Amino acid sequence: DTGVSQNPRHKITKRGQNVTFRCDPISEHNRLYWYRQTLGQGPEFLTYFQNEAQLEKSRLLSDRFSAERPKGSFSTLEIQRTEQGDSAMYLCASSPTQNRDEQYFGPGTRLTVT
Amino acid sequence: TQLLEQSPQFLSIQEGENLTVYCNSSSVFSSLQWYRQEPGEGPVLLVTVVTGGEVKKLKRLTFQFGDARKDSSLHITAAQPGDTGLYLCAGNTGTASKLTFGTGTRLQVTL
Numbered sequence A: 001d002t003g004v005s006q007n008p009r010h011k012i013t014k015r016g017q018n019v020t021f022r023c024d025p026i027s028e029h030n031r032l033y034w035y036r037q038t039l040g041q042g043p044e045f046l047t048y049f050q051n052e053a054q055l056e057k058s059r060l061l062s063d064r065f066s067a068e069r070p071k072g073s074f075s076t077l078e079i080q081r082t083e084q085g086d087s088a089m090y091l092c093a094s095s096p097t098q099n100r101d102e103q104y105f106g107p108g109t110r111l112t113v114t
Numbered sequence B: 001t002q003l004l005e006q007s008p009q010f011l012s013i014q015e016g017e018n019l020t021v022y023c024n025s026s027s028v029f030s031s032l033q034w035y036r037q038e039p040g041e042g043p044v045l046l047v048t049v050v051t052g053g054e055v056k057k058l059k060r061l062t063f064q065f066g067d068a069r070k071d072s073s074l075h076i077t078a079a080q081p082g083d084t085g086l087y088l089c090a091g092n093t094g095t096a097s098k099l100t101f102g103t104g105t106r107l108q109v110t111l
Helices: none
Strands: A005-007 A010-013 A019-024 A031-037 A044-050 A053-057 A065-068 A075-079 A088-095 A109-113 B005-007 B010-014 B019-024 B031-037 B044-049 B055-058 B061-065 B071-076 B085-092 B105-110
Touching: A005 A088, A010 A019, A019 A088, A019 A109, A031 A075, A044 A065, A075 A088, B005 B085, B010 B019, B019 B105, B031 B071, B044 B055, B044 B061, B071 B085
Parallel strands: A010 A109, B010 B105
Antiparallel strands: A005 A019, A019 A075, A031 A044, A031 A088, A044 A053, A065 A075, A088 A109, B005 B019, B019 B071, B031 B044, B031 B085, B055 B061, B061 B071, B085 B105
16 A cells, blocks of 8 residues: 655755745545654645545645645655745645545655755 | 644653543534654654544543533543653644644653
8 A cells, every 4th residue: 555655755945046846646535735843843724626626625735835746646746946934844634525524644855945 | 823832831741640631623524633742753653533522542641522522632641751742732624624623731750
């Protein structure tokens, strides 16, 4: 049974650079979520997809952030012109439509902006 | 914005002790999840509760959902070092698919 996978696990970048993260959900799950977690806090919702449709975006998702799920399978989260405040753990989760409340998380991508 | 408050924030106990973690909100949730997270990893789902007053057991862990579906508790019996981690409650209001997470309880169990 393959869980949610995320790549890369760690990313160090300089301020102003663009970064892209990938998430591969559990294969039969059609809902996919992105969350951000900073040190000492619980995860905060960023956006979610049902199949390829992006259905909700948080106000935390500024214009520099964009997420896609082109074929309804894997998803990418891109951050343009990174800022030091973007440093965080970016978590991806997936859930089946019939039980959307049970979200299964990947290991996360730790982003450090220097 | 719904807010889930957890208490205590930190808990350091010895192996064999019992403990209870609380998750409280002023909002009603259609369901509530408990997760455990270890450093550098994503949260791992422990349980989902959906019915007011529901009690679920997972080995030494007992989860309860409040009658009004605004609060929940996690009780661990005879804690072990392997229980060490960050415990997070998360709620779904039913009107959106996103989870709102609590502030977390960091548990340290020592020998």
